[in-house]
Amino acid sequence: MKEQEFLQEIKEIELLNEALALLEWDSQTGMPEASSEFRGETVGYLSGISFERSVGPKIQEALTYFETHQDELSELGLSVYKKTKENYELNHSIPAERMQAYNIALTNAHAAWLKARKAKDFAEMKNEIQTLIAFLKEFIPYWKKDETTNYDVLLNQYEPGLTVEKLDEIFAQVKTGIMEIRATIAEKGTVPRTDFLSRRVTKEQQRTFVMGVAQQLGYDFTRGRLDDTVHPFMLDLNRNDARITTRWDETNFSMATFGVIHEAGHGIYEQSIDPKYDHTPLSTGASMGIHESQSLFNEIIIGSNKQFWEKQFPFFKECTAGAFDDIDFETFYDSLKETKASLVRIEADSLTYPLHIIIRYEIEKMIFNENVSIDELSQIWNDKYEEYLGIRPENDLEGIVQDVHWSGGSFGYFPSYALGYMYAAQLRHAMGKEIDVDTILASDDYSPIKNWLTEHIHQYGASRKPNQLILDATGEALNPQYLIDYMKSIYYDVYKINE
Amino acid sequence: MKEQEFLQEIKEIELLNEALALLEWDSQTGMPEASSEFRGETVGYLSGISFERSVGPKIQEALTYFETHQDELSELGLSVYKKTKENYELNHSIPAERMQAYNIALTNAHAAWLKARKAKDFAEMKNEIQTLIAFLKEFIPYWKKDETTNYDVLLNQYEPGLTVEKLDEIFAQVKTGIMEIRATIAEKGTVPRTDFLSRRVTKEQQRTFVMGVAQQLGYDFTRGRLDDTVHPFMLDLNRNDARITTRWDETNFSMATFGVIHEAGHGIYEQSIDPKYDHTPLSTGASMGIHESQSLFNEIIIGSNKQFWEKQFPFFKECTAGAFDDIDFETFYDSLKETKASLVRIEADSLTYPLHIIIRYEIEKMIFNENVSIDELSQIWNDKYEEYLGIRPENDLEGIVQDVHWSGGSFGYFPSYALGYMYAAQLRHAMGKEIDVDTILASDDYSPIKNWLTEHIHQYGASRKPNQLILDATGEALNPQYLIDYMKSIYYDVYKINE
Numbered sequence: 001m002k003e004q005e006f007l008q009e010i011k012e013i014e015l016l017n018e019a020l021a022l023l024e025w026d027s028q029t030g031m032p033e034a035s036s037e038f039r040g041e042t043v044g045y046l047s048g049i050s051f052e053r054s055v056g057p058k059i060q061e062a063l064t065y066f067e068t069h070q071d072e073l074s075e076l077g078l079s080v081y082k083k084t085k086e087n088y089e090l091n092h093s094i095p096a097e098r099m100q101a102y103n104i105a106l107t108n109a110h111a112a113w114l115k116a117r118k119a120k121d122f123a124e125m126k127n128e129i130q131t132l133i134a135f136l137k138e139f140i141p142y143w144k145k146d147e148t149t150n151y152d153v154l155l156n157q158y159e160p161g162l163t164v165e166k167l168d169e170i171f172a173q174v175k176t177g178i179m180e181i182r183a184t185i186a187e188k189g190t191v192p193r194t195d196f197l198s199r200r201v202t203k204e205q206q207r208t209f210v211m212g213v214a215q216q217l218g219y220d221f222t223r224g225r226l227d228d229t230v231h232p233f234m235l236d237l238n239r240n241d242a243r244i245t246t247r248w249d250e251t252n253f254s255m256a257t258f259g260v261i262h263e264a265g266h267g268i269y270e271q272s273i274d275p276k277y278d279h280t281p282l283s284t285g286a287s288m289g290i291h292e293s294q295s296l297f298n299e300i301i302i303g304s305n306k307q308f309w310e311k312q313f314p315f316f317k318e319c320t321a322g323a324f325d326d327i328d329f330e331t332f333y334d335s336l337k338e339t340k341a342s343l344v345r346i347e348a349d350s351l352t353y354p355l356h357i358i359i360r361y362e363i364e365k366m367i368f369n370e371n372v373s374i375d376e377l378s379q380i381w382n383d384k385y386e387e388y389l390g391i392r393p394e395n396d397l398e399g400i401v402q403d404v405h406w407s408g409g410s411f412g413y414f415p416s417y418a419l420g421y422m423y424a425a426q427l428r429h430a431m432g433k434e435i436d437v438d439t440i441l442a443s444d445d446y447s448p449i450k451n452w453l454t455e456h457i458h459q460y461g462a463s464r465k466p467n468q469l470i471l472d473a474t475g476e477a478l479n480p481q482y483l484i485d486y487m488k489s490i491y492y493d494v495y496k497i498n499e
Numbered sequence: 500m501k502e503q504e505f506l507q508e509i510k511e512i513e514l515l516n517e518a519l520a521l522l523e524w525d526s527q528t529g530m531p532e533a534s535s536e537f538r539g540e541t542v543g544y545l546s547g548i549s550f551e552r553s554v555g556p557k558i559q560e561a562l563t564y565f566e567t568h569q570d571e572l573s574e575l576g577l578s579v580y581k582k583t584k585e586n587y588e589l590n591h592s593i594p595a596e597r598m599q600a601y602n603i604a605l606t607n608a609h610a611a612w613l614k615a616r617k618a619k620d621f622a623e624m625k626n627e628i629q630t631l632i633a634f635l636k637e638f639i640p641y642w643k644k645d646e647t648t649n650y651d652v653l654l655n656q657y658e659p660g661l662t663v664e665k666l667d668e669i670f671a672q673v674k675t676g677i678m679e680i681r682a683t684i685a686e687k688g689t690v691p692r693t694d695f696l697s698r699r700v701t702k703e704q705q706r707t708f709v710m711g712v713a714q715q716l717g718y719d720f721t722r723g724r725l726d727d728t729v730h731p732f733m734l735d736l737n738r739n740d741a742r743i744t745t746r747w748d749e750t751n752f753s754m755a756t757f758g759v760i761h762e763a764g765h766g767i768y769e770q771s772i773d774p775k776y777d778h779t780p781l782s783t784g785a786s787m788g789i790h791e792s793q794s795l796f797n798e799i800i801i802g803s804n805k806q807f808w809e810k811q812f813p814f815f816k817e818c819t820a821g822a823f824d825d826i827d828f829e830t831f832y833d834s835l836k837e838t839k840a841s842l843v844r845i846e847a848d849s850l851t852y853p854l855h856i857i858i859r860y861e862i863e864k865m866i867f868n869e870n871v872s873i874d875e876l877s878q879i880w881n882d883k884y885e886e887y888l889g890i891r892p893e894n895d896l897e898g899i900v901q902d903v904h905w906s907g908g909s910f911g912y913f914p915s916y917a918l919g920y921m922y923a924a925q926l927r928h929a930m931g932k933e934i935d936v937d938t939i940l941a942s943d944d945y946s947p948i949k950n951w952l953t954e955h956i957h958q959y960g961a962s963r964k965p966n967q968l969i970l971d972a973t974g975e976a977l978n979p980q981y982l983i984d985y986m987k988s989i990y991y992d993v994y995k996i997n998e
Contacts, residue, residue: 015544018537019518026521034722035740038517041778045514223533241534279540 001065003077009058010080011279016050021237028235029227029245055092063088079463080280087281090157093142102135106409113407120397122378125407130374132409133367140368151368154412159289159419161467164365167415170480171358174418175388177484178355181491185339189495192334196327201253201320209319210246210257213312214264217298218450219244224267232259234266234295239283242270253320254336258299265298266291268450272458287466288413290457292420293427297453300350300421301428304490308441309333337494341389343398350421351487352389357418359384360403364411423470425483427453430474502576505561508552509579510778515549520736527734528726528744554591562587575775578962582780589656592641601634605908612906619896621877624906629873631908632866639867650867653911657787658918660966663864666914669979670857673917674887676983677854680990684838688994691833695826700752700819708752708818709745709759712811716797717949718743718763722770731758733765733794738782741769752819753835757798764797765790767949771957786965787912789956791919792926796952799849799920800927803989807940808832836993840888842897849920850986851888856917858883859902863910922969924982926952929973 023043031039053059066073066081073081094102109132112125140153147153148163155162207226215221229245236242244263246256269285277283285291302308313329324332339349345356363380366372372380381400386392393399405413431437435448456473470478492498522542530538552558565572565580572580593601608631611624639652646652647662654661706725714720728744735741743762745755768784776782784790801807812828823831838848844855862879865871871879880899885891892898904912930936934947955972963971970976991998 012544015541018541019522019545022521022525023518026525030724030726032720032722032724032740035737038737038739038777042514042517045511046518221531223531225529225531227529238534238537240537241531278537 001062003073006062013053014279018237020046021235025235025243028229079282083281094139105131109407116401117397120395122396122400126374129406149369151365158413158416159287160465174354174480175358181488185495188497192338193331194335194338197335198251199323200250203248205319206253206256209316210260214260216446218268219264220271223271234263236270239271239273242267258303261303262295262299265295269294269458272454273461274459277461282461282463284462286462286469288416289419290466292417293423296420297424301424305441307438311442334494341391343393344402351491354418354421355388357414360414422480422483425486426474429482500561500564502572508557512552513778517736519545520734524734524742527728578781579779593638604630608906615900616896619894621895621899625873628905648868650864657912657915659964673853673979674857680987684994687996691837692830693834693837696834697750698822699749702747704818705752705755708815709756713759713763715945716763717767719770723766733762735769738770738772741766757802760802761794761798764794768793768957771953772960773958776960781960781962783961785961785968787915788918789965791916792922795919796923800923804940806937810941833993840890842892843901850990853917853920854887856913859913921979921982924985925973928981
């Protein structure tokens with residue numbers, strides 16, 4: 001086996017995946033709905049080929065051969081070999097018939113989730129979720145390497161190197177920090193005016209504004225595009241084709257504004273990966289958490305920055321044709337950073353969002369490490385919302401049934417969102433030691449920010465582990481204090497609190 | 500070998516082709532240009548798999564087995580078997596290394612064509628075209644079954660059953676007919692007013708109008724969509740996903756109007772094929788010529804119909820917000836049917852268009868049946884334009900270099916366009932014996948027209964040969980007189996000629 005032969009096999013799998021990516025993008029943007037049955041067949045067939053190749057004889061042969069001939073691999077070849085081995089072990093260690101049974105259980109769980117949403121009752125999906133949990137508990141021993149707890153194994157699939165031990169400590173600190181900020185705001189804060197946020201801004205006006213902003217932030221529209229969708233996402237076919245999507249609400253411009261800024265962060269990441277990783281599994285983000293750190297850097301770091309908005313406000317007023325002429329800049333800026341407890345994660349503001357994640361983390365940990373009964377979950381969920389956010393769901397649709405993740409088997413995924421917040425704030429802090437971020441955001445040229453992120457994060461693709469990337473970029477391991485400090489500075493300013 | 504196994508193999512090839520269709524659609528509509536190199540790799544790889552499967556061991560086994568076991572096939576299975584055999588013989592009879600060499604020659608010819616366009620000089624692509632011709636002459640014996648002449652073999656690839664013998668006769672009649680109409684118009688005709696055709700109609704106004712018209716004609720937008728492109732086309736992923744495209748010119752609304760009506764005809768065809776042919780090579784049009792007959796039925800039969808336009812004119816005026824309020828219906832209608840000799844085929848009107856095709860046919864026939872020298876072609880081309888249309892190209896870009904077809908190896912393809920004209924007129928005549936087309940086009944419900952075409956043409960997909968379809972639908976073989984009669988009636992009306 002030659003390195004070249006191995007890389008060619010990998011490339012062909014990536015080419016299949018690129019076709020699959022386009023099929024997925026099209027399904028979620030412009031495909032006529034009547035075509036969905038046909039699409040299901042096409043996607044099923046192609047992903048079958050792709051999966052078979054990824055665990056097929058040629059890959060097996062390569063992994064066996066290079067296990068003992070790593071010296072024959074170039075630096076790139078070695079990185080690809082390692083990543084391929086990881087993916088192979090994740091995909092191939094489960095007996096095929098159990099994996100098939102699991103896939104059927106996933107289909108049932110998704111159907112049950114839709115029913116539970118309709119009934120607003122977790123009971124409707126309880127059995128199916130229980131089945132998925134049983135499958136995952138059966139699979140964990142196959143996946144386990146040197147992790148300490150069962151839940152660690154799941155966490156590692158989304159964020160390599162992450163453990164319950166670390167997260168317990170980090171999330172305790174984040175929870176305390178956020179709850180303190182919330183208590184202070186409740187006690188002494190001045191609530192910003194927000195009535196004008198619902199003024200009508202046409203889709204075209206919003207488009208002009210957010211496309212302008214995304215471009216200034218470094219998203220390259222000649223190597224991407226912006227489309228409409230129901231559930232916004234970024235999807236990359238390759239580094240020259242990283243597409244973003246959004247939905248629009250003409251009486252709530254801030255949704256698409258922050259949505260596009262967020263997705264553009266994902267897109268900039270993919271667009272900036274080193275071309276040497278083309279057609280390999282390294283030409284993608286390092287992890288879910290690191291990917292979110294890039295989208296959230298845009299959305300909550302830049303998107304909360306006063307200099308940034310002061311610079312953009314005239315452009316916003318121009319795009320909206322006078323509809324906000326009576327609003328002064330401070331009032332406008334403050335309105336964007338209102339914080340308010342909410343029951344639904346995807347509607348949460350940037351201060352309360354991590355609490356939604358921590359609740360899910362704590363419950364997932366109870367499921368996999370403490371064998372909590374499925375019958376208690378709904379009550380636990382509601383109690384935690386009451387404790388952390390001071391509000392209680394009136395039914396399960398406002399509560400435990402709201403997210404699609406569990407019915408998709410994605411336990412261990414939620415923490416990545418919170419990691420993204422913390423990584424973003426930590427990167428902002430490290431960046432600030434080298435460049436003057438506020439001054440740059442007040443200027444006409446944001447490129448130093450993008451360049452810093454490309455130098456420290458983007459270029460490496462998936463060739464480095466998340467914890468290594470963060471350590472190299474910031475000089476220290478994950479430290480949640482930067483997020484707490486950042487939130488404090490933003491929200492105390494908006495809520496006029498002088499400490 | 501069981502029929503089911505054969506049909507499963509066929510289905511998987513079709514699923515690959517469906518992914519390829521989406522990749523193609525995306526390349527021509529929204530793909531970021533920077534992605535084209537990646538796209539080339541993906542398409543190259545997937546079409547390689549698709550081709551290998553289509554001539555692979557499973558298909559070979561099925562063709563061998565069912566050759567002697569046709570009784571084991573259902574009616575559908577038998578139709579699929581026959582079509583598969585045809586495709587196999589077309590694809591597999593050429594030695595692989597010669598086919599590869601030909602593909603390289605095609606790439607070179609395309610590059611040469613681009614150079615020749617720039618230089619406006621056929622000399623720049625002469626050698627490459629010569630090479631392609633030599634390849635085709637080498638291949639023809641492999642493809643030849645019972646055809647009489649070399650050129651017949653090429654004609655048959657696009658329109659099964661077509662021969663030089665038939666075409667010579669048909670085209671002679673068409674040429675005489677059109678030239679007579681043109682002479683009469685030149686002598687006695689009143690040229691219609693057309694100045695207002697360049698009035699500004701915004702893209703959105705045009706869109707509203709043509710989408711409304713396409714829908715009324717039977718194009719189902721829930722099983723298709725309309726996108727922007729440089730070179731308009733219809734592309735079907737499956738019968739529930741037949742996409743059409745157009746380009747827009749705000750100072751020439753009639754381009755997109757007739758363009759969309761044309762593509763909608765292709766789309767309606769694909770949308771109306773019997774679902775029993777799903778996932779087989781029969782779920783497509785019967786031939787290039789029959790496909791064009793459906794698009795041209797829309798464009799030149801319905802699109803030239805006075806009742807149709809009288810009905811649509813108020814809608815057109817509404818969509819264009821008063822810009823044509825000073826134009827009475829007769830003046831408007833006449834403007835759409837102006838005829839004028841032109842050098843460029845794709846800009847030709849419906850009366851002169853067939854002459855452009857006949858010129859190409861005559862030259863292709865000289866190349867393959869009479870071994871004319873490549874050095875004479877440019878001169879022959881120009882002489883024929885002078886003879887048939889009364890105008891002479893000043894350079895090869897206005898002449899022999901204008902079309903992409905020859906540099907793509909598509910000799911024998913052009914006649915299909917003219918067949919489409921003749922089939923459309925013949926279908927119109929046959930339809931008129933059963934339903935009152937003019938009255939229907941003056942009404943709110945055009946469905947009887949679409950239903951007639953679905954019953955006689957669409958539903959069969961590629962399960963019947965073109966000549967059989969036309970015979971069954973109209974009761975006679977291809978007869979060009981209907982086209983001549985139709986053109987005469989339309990143009991004599993517009994040019995106010997009373998015979």
